[in-house]
Amino acid sequence: MxxxxxxxxxxxxxxxxxxxxxxxxxxxxxxxxxxxxxxxxxxxxxxxxxxxxxxxxxxxxxxxxxxxxxxxxxxxxxxxxxxxxxxTGSLIESPSYYGHLTGYENLKVMQRLRSLPSKNIDHVLKIVRLENHKHKKADQYSLGMKQRLGIAMALLPFxxxxxxxxxxxxxxxxxxxxxxxxxxxxxxxxxxxxxxxxxxxxxxxxxxxxxxxxxxxxxxxxxxxxxxxxGNKTTISFKTADPARAEDLLLTQGYLPTIKAKQLMFNQLADEEVSRINRLLVEQGIPVTRIEEHNKNLEDIFLDLTGKERSL
The missing domain is CATH 3.40.50.300 (P-loop containing nucleotide triphosphate hydrolases)
Incomplete structure (x- = not known):
């Protein structure tokens, strides 16, 4: 902080x-x-x-x-x-380069246009790890190497x-x-x-x-x-053969589960509470077939924010 x-x-x-x-x-x-x-x-x-x-x-x-x-x-x-x-350096959408020129020559063009020190060329080639490919024509670069060349151009003025x-x-x-x-x-x-x-x-x-x-x-x-x-909360899910009956039972014991995809969901339960819920259900003849812990990743957070089940 x-x-x-x-x-x-x-x-x-x-x-x-x-x-x-x-x-x-x-x-x-x-x-x-x-x-x-x-x-x-x-x-x-x-x-x-x-x-x-x-x-x-x-x-x-x-x-x-x-x-x-x-x-x-x-x-x-x-x-x-x-x-x-x-x-400011930038690489927008895709790198621009002269395919018939080598990586070094592409950087040389940019260095002269911007009146930058010549030493910057070898420096940025080393940063993006293209120093061993600097005399290869840019058209012969792999996609990843082309991206690194684009970043090298953006880095040239430091x-x-x-x-x-x-x-x-x-x-x-x-x-x-x-x-x-x-x-x-x-x-x-x-x-x-x-x-x-x-x-x-x-x-x-x-x-x-x-x-x-x-x-x-x-x-x-x-x-x-x-x-x-x-703001992420760990959730615990219980899978049973009869989630509605399990919910009714747990409500009488002071728990407030929600049912999602036929599973009972709880927020941030301590281990002893997980054990107690499991015991309550089994003792009342409601077998628990699975207990899982769920943590939200960035995709879950994104979907919560946008309110849309959409592909990125």
């Missing part, structure tokens, strides 16, 4: 106020108030079409908002865009802020793991604040220190992973 308080005393690295974008009268992004603080890996989570990419494009000035304000590094984006972008849109999209499990470990190392080793979007719940759960959940253009939750998961 002390770390969170310390971060909150400074202005956010990214801050939006009522940020909105409409297309044909329909909101793609609807009054989003986003805060990303220094040193965070901020996971921007939502299903495809939720408004994630549109929001990130507005943060980079690639799309003009219909309504709202954007501040980056405490400065208005519209008034200070060149200055802000000089301190920005204060790195914005990544679905950086593990389409990768195999090994590639996802490589990108995950790379991203986790950047705040720790280089002081880079990261804002990344994803529809992969498991990835956000493993990588992010803070999270924003967006659905249908609206920001439903924003805060630390700890605060998101703090």
């Amino acid at each position: 002390e770390l969170i308080s310390l971060i909150r005393t400074s202005f956010p690295i990214v801050e939006t106020h009522n940020l909105s974008k409409t297309y044909g009268g329909s909101h793609s992004v609807n009054k989003v108030n986003l805060e990303v603080h220094a040193g965070q890996i901020f996971g921007f989570l939502g299903p495809n079409g939720a408004g994630k990419t549109t929001t990130l494009k507005m943060l980079l000035g690639l799309i003009k908002p219909t309504e709202g304000k954007i501040k980056v590094f405490g400065k208005d984006l519209e008034a200070h865009r060149p200055e802000i972008l000089n301190q 920005p204060k802020l790195l914005i990544l849109d679905e950086p593990t999209n389409g990768l195999d499990p090994a590639g996802i793991g490589e990108i995950r470990e790379l991203i986790k190392s950047l705040p720790r080793e280089y002081g880079i604040t990261i804002l990344l979007s994803s529809h992969l719940l498991s990835e956000i759960e493993q990588i992010a220190t803070s999270v924003g959940i967006i659905n249908d253009g609206k920001l439903l939750f924003q805060g630390t992973m700890e605060s998101l998961q703090s």
Whole structure:
């Protein structure tokens, strides 16, 4: 909690106020108030079409908002865009590169365009672990290597802020793991604040220190992973052949179970209470065939927030 308080005393690295974008009268992004603080890996989570990419494009000035304000590094984006972008790296949707050039040559083009030190090229190649493939043409790279090349380009100026849109999209499990470990190392080793979007719940759960959940253009939750998961309650389920009779019995003993999928559900029972309920049921001729403990994962929380049984 002390770390969170310390971060909150400074202005956010990214801050939006009522940020909105409409297309044909329909909101793609609807009054989003986003805060990303220094040193965070901020996971921007939502299903495809939720408004994630549109929001990130507005943060980079690639799309003009219909309504709202954007501040980056405490400065208005519209008034200070060149200055802000000089301190920002990004990879939106998919990496852009010249397929006929090598990885090194692609980075050389970017280095010259941005008037950056030549030494940065070898440095970022080492960070993304492409130093042994730098003389291979980019067209010959695997999908994971292309993603790493895109991240290398974004890292070339060693920005204060790195914005990544679905950086593990389409990768195999090994590639996802490589990108995950790379991203986790950047705040720790280089002081880079990261804002990344994803529809992969498991990835956000493993990588992010803070999270924003967006659905249908609206920001439903924003805060630390700890605060998101703090409301989780462990539930215990009892499976019996006669759940209605079991419920009636337990109500007379002061318990308040709910029946879900023909199972009796309880919130946060101590071990001795689980044992007592089991004994009560068996003694009254209601055999218990299964007792299970359930903990909500991020997907359960997402579905609770959106109220929708929808695929991500």
